[in-house]
Amino acid sequence: MSLRLGDIAPNFQQQSSAGLIDFYEFLGDSWGILFSHPADYTPVCTTELGFTAKLKSEFEKRNVKAIALSVDDVDSHHGWIEDINATQNTTVNFPIIADEDRKVSTLYDFIHPNASETLTVRSLLIIDPNKKVRLIITYPASTGRNFDEVLRVVDSLQLTDNYKVATPANWQHGDDVVIVPSLQDEDEIKQRFPKGYKALTPYLRLTPQPERG
Template sequence: MTLRLGDTAPDFEQESSQGTLRFYDFLGDNWGILFSHPADYTPVCTTELGYTAKLQDEFTRRGVKAIALSVDDVESHQGWISDINETQHTTVNFPIIADQNRKVSTLYDFIHPNASETVTVRSLVIIDPHKKVRLIITYPASTGRNFNEVLRVIDSLQLTDNYKVATPANWEQGQDVVIVPSIKDEAELKQRFPKGYTAVKPYLRLTPQPDKT
């Protein structure tokens, strides 16, 4: 199965470090981040899971739940979590799925045969409250994931879902955004963007971030 942007994220029931877990029930009405790891006790992933735990307040503020996946069993996960807590000076506060049978990995296209026929690649999927896939990033094994970028994308998605805007290159919270080209009526522009806008080109119009005072 190939998973693409806009697809409905597959539901599943699987064992995890926090017990049996049904994915949709776990997410509820929240946004979700599901990210895969090739195995337990891997060095780069140890740092990633530790950093994710440290971001708990940032995720909670955005209404996001994180959940990880590795192809090892629950007992192995528990030992790895102990190592993560010790070495990364944090407490892992989200579940790690035990995907020994590769069920979830197959549903989410986390196994790339040309990279490895047996273990998952290091992918990350953002899922919105309607259970739609909104972002897919796949990293090489040698490169740790940038969770600051993940937060930036979530901020962009949540902003652009609520306003007729898009976010430009390297956008950060509080910076100007782009008015979508489909809005052409001047009265609608004034109504939607009372702070005004700058037309760099007819198709490139910048306006202050609309949800900031």
């Protein structure tokens, strides 16, 4: 199964470092970040899981739950978590799915035969409260994921879901945003964006981020 943006993320039940997980129950009405790891005790992934644990308060502000996946078993996960906590000076505070049978990896297309027939690629998905896949990023094994970018995308998605805007290149929370081209009624524009806008072209109109006072 190949997932694409806008698809419904499939549900699953699988053992994890926190016990049996029903994915939909775990997510509830939260946003979700599901990210896969080739195996336990891998160096780059150790740093990623540690950094993710340190982002707990940032995820909570955004109503986001993180959950990781690796193809090793629960006992291996618990040993790896001890290493992560010790080396990254943190406490892992999210589940790591134990995907020994590759059930979830196959369901989410985390096994790429040209990369490895037995290990997952290092993919990350953002899933919204309606269980729709909103972002898919796949990294090479040698490159650690950029979690600042993951948070930036969550901020953009949550903002653009609530307002008729898009976020431009290198946008950060608080920067100007773009009024979507489909919005042409000037009365509606004035109502939605009382701070006004600057039209660089008829289709490129910048306005202050709506939610900021």
